[in-house]
Every structure is written in C-alpha cells, then in structure tokens.
Amino acid sequence: MNLHQLLKSGTGLVLPGETVERAVRERMLKLGLSAREDYAPLPGTPEFEALVDLVTVPESWMFRDPEVFETALRFVQRRLLSHPGRQLAILSLPCAGGEEPYSMAMALAHAGIDPAQCRIDAVDLSQAAVERARLGRYTRNAFRGAGLAFRERWFRKDGNDDGDAYLIGEAPRRYVRFSQGNLLKPAALAQNAGRYDLVFCRNLLIYFDEPGRAAAAAAIQALLLDDGLLLSGCAEAPAFCRGGFAPQSPGIAYALQKQALATVRLRPRPAPMAAPKAEGARPAVKPQAARAPRETARAPAAATVGGLIAQARQLADAGRLPDADRACQQALALQPGLAEAWFLLGLISEAGGEPRAAERHLRRCLYLQPEHYEALCSLALLREQRGDASDADLLRRRAARVHARDGKQGATR
Ligand SMILES: C[S@@+](CC[C@H](N)C(=O)[O-])C[C@H]1O[C@@H](n2cnc3c(N)ncnc32)[C@H](O)[C@@H]1O
Incomplete structure (x- = not known):
C-alpha cells in the first residue's frame, strides 16, 4: 500500500491527493528530509500520527448548530x-478541539445538571486535537454565534495572551474526559459498547466514502444504548438511516434513533387534517419556536410575511398542522416565491403523513432557493425513506457542499 492508501485505510477519510502531498511536504520539511522515498511512516508510529494530524479537518466551534444542543439537553x-x-x-x-463536548457541558451546567448525573466522553482521531481540547484554550474562531453570554460565564481570559484567547473554566471541564480514538477501529471502543445514552457524531461521515459511512454507522449502533439518541450532522443523517437509524420525529433530520424503536414511535402517523398532538406529529421546525408561549401560537394572523412564517412555525411546533398550513398559504398569497413557506409546507406535509406532498413542497423550495440546507437534508431523508438511495446521496452531497462552504465563510469572519 502507498501512503495515500495507508491513510485512507487508517482513518476512513477520502483525501484529495494534493492534501496528502501537502502534509507530506510539511512533515519532510520538519524532519529535514529532501528525498520523497525517504519518507514512509508506518501506521501506529508517532510519525504516522503526526501526518494524520495534518490531513484531518478539526473545524468546529462552540454551540455549532445551537438547536442540536437544545435537543440534547431536553433528552x-x-x-x-x-x-x-x-x-x-x-x-x-469526533470531538475535534473540544468545542462540541464543552458546549454540551455548558448546557448541562447551565441547566443545573451535575457531572455526577451526566458525564461526557470525548474522542477524536487526532492526537493534536485532543491535546488542544485538554488545554481548553480558544480564540475568535471558536466563538462564531451572535450570543456569547456563555463565554462570560464559563470562560476566563487567558492572561498570557493579548486578549483574544479564553480558557474554559473548571465547571464545564468536570463533565468531560478526552481520549484519542478511531471510530473505524471499533476494537478500541469495544469496552464502551452499548454504554451511551446520547451520541454526537457530526461532521465526520461527510469525509468518508460509502463503505466508511456504513462502518461508522455500525460502530455508532454498537456504542449507543438501544433507546439512546444519536445527533448527527443533517447531511449525514441519510447515511445513518442506511445503517439502521431513523428520525426520532419527522422534520428533524439530525436526531436519530435505532430503527426498531423509531419505527414504533412514528407509527401510526397522524391524519393530515386531524390537528394531532402526538409526539410523531411535531415538525419541531425550530427549537426557539418550541419554547414560545402557546398564547403566541394562538395570536391572530400576523400581517407581514415574516410574521406569518414565524406563526406557522409556532403552530407547527404546537401540533396545529392545519393552522400552520393556513399561515403558510397566507404568506404565499402575499409572496408566492417564498422558499421558506414551501419548506415549512414540506415539513407540515411530512408530519401529516403525506410524503409525496412533502416532497413536492421541498422541491419547490429548492427550485426557489437551491442552497436551502435544511430543505436539502429533509428531502434527502424523505428520498432515503422512500428507497431512492442514489437521489438521497446526491441531495446529501449538495447539502454537504453548502455546509462546507458556510463553515468556511464562518471561519473567515
Ligand atoms: C469537522 S470536525 C467535527 C467536529 C465536531 N463534531 C463538529 O461537528 O463540530 C471532524 C473531526 O473528525 C476527526 N476524525 C477524522 N476521522 C476520524 C475517525 N476515523 N475517527 C475519529 N475521529 C475522526 C478529525 O480529527 C476532526 O477533528
């Protein structure tokens, strides 16, 4: 096997040749080597690990996709x-540099849940990433959202720096144990089989090929308790669904359960016009809406398109699907090309047990806004559930491209 193949089989990552070559050049420079044939690190050696550190993408930030942490906390x-x-x-x-597990730790601490009640194991392939996580020192790139109150509460400024760096405080640290590990080497994780109530596995499968994704899904199946919850990246949910997972409830692409359990929960689906309040009927369009008081959901129709859409979300979250549908139709009467309204209609139809209508609405949304990330993810899931794996895969790739581009834009902010 050449070095490229060794890296692929060791990590699962599908790596562009240029990425590998750049990493090799960097290591050779560091080691003072000039002949390419002199550089042949073997798996398991520190030098191979150093090369792996250079080809991985430890891109992450605090409370990336905040709704995921809200779902996790509720669970x-x-x-x-x-x-x-x-x-x-x-x-x-993967935990990358610790941003994801520390975010969850902050959410737990904020909710008054003690480490004795809930602990977090955080694992990443990259030893360098794990060391950064243990250090817990973060700069601007780790703080990308608008609300940064959590930083004031749970971090302290790093005194050795010019003011840009923050150290995670002791309270969140107490929840988390870091270790280095490879999801695709399940033997190393076997001692934790069937141990986890909740697993975050986000933004990893997008870097794997199909066999790698299947192996990753099988590994997570083994780690998660039968009634546990998996939080995936939206674009990765279809791959997990091919590997025996299913959405916990319709419309939330990223919250998955083992298939047997999810099938029981989702059946029977509510009748389209029955305004049901069953668990499976909740599109849960946005957690923010879920927290809104019920009075808001009963408010008279808002006059503006934005108001109607906000109202539709709240009504959908309250299980009032026909009312939510009506609010969307009113918004569309004012602005027929409103992609968001078609997206919501897609979720509402799906929650109402009308997958064909859901698909039509989601496609309409994507026609109007081809890079609507959530619509791409939701449609990918629908296609997957209806047996069209290749269409689902195309949609998932589109979603992954949008995701990667948005991530990069965030990084340059
Ligand atoms: C983009 S980060 C995702 C971090 C975090 N989950 C998030 O969504 O923000 C991807 C991480 O996957 C890690 N990784 C790559 N291959 C892996 C494998 N086979 N097992 C465990 N971690 C892996 C990389 O080191 C990198 O830190």
Missing part, C-alpha cells in the same frame, strides 16, 4: 427523570 432532562439515580453517559465523537 437528558427527560432521561434523568425516567432513570433516577443513574449517571447518563454522552459520547462526542
């Missing part, structure tokens, strides 16, 4: 009630 809170006295176990894999 933990419910589970603590149903499993009193047991310490819950969360896995963050």
Whole structure:
C-alpha cells in the first residue's frame, strides 16, 4: 500500500491527493528530509500520527448548530427523570478541539445538571486535537454565534495572551474526559459498547466514502444504548438511516434513533387534517419556536410575511398542522416565491403523513432557493425513506457542499 492508501485505510477519510502531498511536504520539511522515498511512516508510529494530524479537518466551534444542543439537553432532562439515580453517559465523537463536548457541558451546567448525573466522553482521531481540547484554550474562531453570554460565564481570559484567547473554566471541564480514538477501529471502543445514552457524531461521515459511512454507522449502533439518541450532522443523517437509524420525529433530520424503536414511535402517523398532538406529529421546525408561549401560537394572523412564517412555525411546533398550513398559504398569497413557506409546507406535509406532498413542497423550495440546507437534508431523508438511495446521496452531497462552504465563510469572519 502507498501512503495515500495507508491513510485512507487508517482513518476512513477520502483525501484529495494534493492534501496528502501537502502534509507530506510539511512533515519532510520538519524532519529535514529532501528525498520523497525517504519518507514512509508506518501506521501506529508517532510519525504516522503526526501526518494524520495534518490531513484531518478539526473545524468546529462552540454551540455549532445551537438547536442540536437544545435537543440534547431536553433528552437528558427527560432521561434523568425516567432513570433516577443513574449517571447518563454522552459520547462526542469526533470531538475535534473540544468545542462540541464543552458546549454540551455548558448546557448541562447551565441547566443545573451535575457531572455526577451526566458525564461526557470525548474522542477524536487526532492526537493534536485532543491535546488542544485538554488545554481548553480558544480564540475568535471558536466563538462564531451572535450570543456569547456563555463565554462570560464559563470562560476566563487567558492572561498570557493579548486578549483574544479564553480558557474554559473548571465547571464545564468536570463533565468531560478526552481520549484519542478511531471510530473505524471499533476494537478500541469495544469496552464502551452499548454504554451511551446520547451520541454526537457530526461532521465526520461527510469525509468518508460509502463503505466508511456504513462502518461508522455500525460502530455508532454498537456504542449507543438501544433507546439512546444519536445527533448527527443533517447531511449525514441519510447515511445513518442506511445503517439502521431513523428520525426520532419527522422534520428533524439530525436526531436519530435505532430503527426498531423509531419505527414504533412514528407509527401510526397522524391524519393530515386531524390537528394531532402526538409526539410523531411535531415538525419541531425550530427549537426557539418550541419554547414560545402557546398564547403566541394562538395570536391572530400576523400581517407581514415574516410574521406569518414565524406563526406557522409556532403552530407547527404546537401540533396545529392545519393552522400552520393556513399561515403558510397566507404568506404565499402575499409572496408566492417564498422558499421558506414551501419548506415549512414540506415539513407540515411530512408530519401529516403525506410524503409525496412533502416532497413536492421541498422541491419547490429548492427550485426557489437551491442552497436551502435544511430543505436539502429533509428531502434527502424523505428520498432515503422512500428507497431512492442514489437521489438521497446526491441531495446529501449538495447539502454537504453548502455546509462546507458556510463553515468556511464562518471561519473567515
Ligand atoms: C469537522 S470536525 C467535527 C467536529 C465536531 N463534531 C463538529 O461537528 O463540530 C471532524 C473531526 O473528525 C476527526 N476524525 C477524522 N476521522 C476520524 C475517525 N476515523 N475517527 C475519529 N475521529 C475522526 C478529525 O480529527 C476532526 O477533528
């Protein structure tokens, strides 16, 4: 095997040749080597690990996709009630430089949940990333959202720096244990089989090929408890669904359960016009809307397109699907080309048990706004569930491209 193949089989990552060559040049320069044939590190050696560190993409930031952490926290809170006295176990894999597990730790601490009630194992392939995570020192790139109140509460300024760096505080640290590990080498993770209540596995499968994705899904199946919850990246959900997972509820592409459990929960689906309140009927369009008081959902129709869309989200989250549908139709009467309204209609139709209509609406949304990330993810899931894996894969790739581009834009802010 050449070095490129060794890296692929060791990590699962599908790496462009140029990425490997750049990393090799960097290592050779560091080691003072000039002849390419002199550089042949073997898997398992520190030099191979150093090369792996250079080809991985440890891109992450605090509270990346905030709704995912809200879903996670709600799950933990419910589970603590149903499993009193047991310490819950969360896995963050890959954890990159610690941004994801520390975000969850902050959410737990903020909610008053003690480390004795819930701990987090955080694992990444890159030893350098794990060391950075243990250090817990972050600069501007780790703080990309608008709301940074959490930074004031849980971090302190790093005194050795010119003011741009922050160190994570002791309180969030107490929840998290970091280690180096490879999702595709399940033997190393076997001791934790069937141990986790909640697993974050986000923004990793997008770098794998199909066999790698299948192996990753199987590994997560083994790690997660049968009634546990998997939080994936939106674009990766279809691959997990091919590997035996299914959405916990319609319309939320990233929250997945083992298939047997999810199938029971989602069946029977509510009748389209029955305004059901069943768990499976909740499109949960945005968690922010879910937290809105019910009075808001009953408010008279807002006059503006934006108001109607906000209202439609709230109504959908409250399970009032026909009313949500009506609010979308009113918004479309004012602005027929409103992609967001077609997207919501897609989710509402899906929650109402009308996958064909859902597909039509989501396609309409994508016709109007081809890079609507959530619509791409939701449609990919629908196509997957209806047996069209190749269409789902195309959609997933489109979503991954949008995701990667938006991530890069965020990094340059
Ligand atoms: C883009 S980051 C994702 C971090 C975080 N989950 C998030 O969504 O922000 C991808 C991480 O995957 C890690 N990685 C790559 N291949 C891996 C493997 N086979 N097992 C475990 N981690 C891996 C990389 O080192 C990198 O830190």
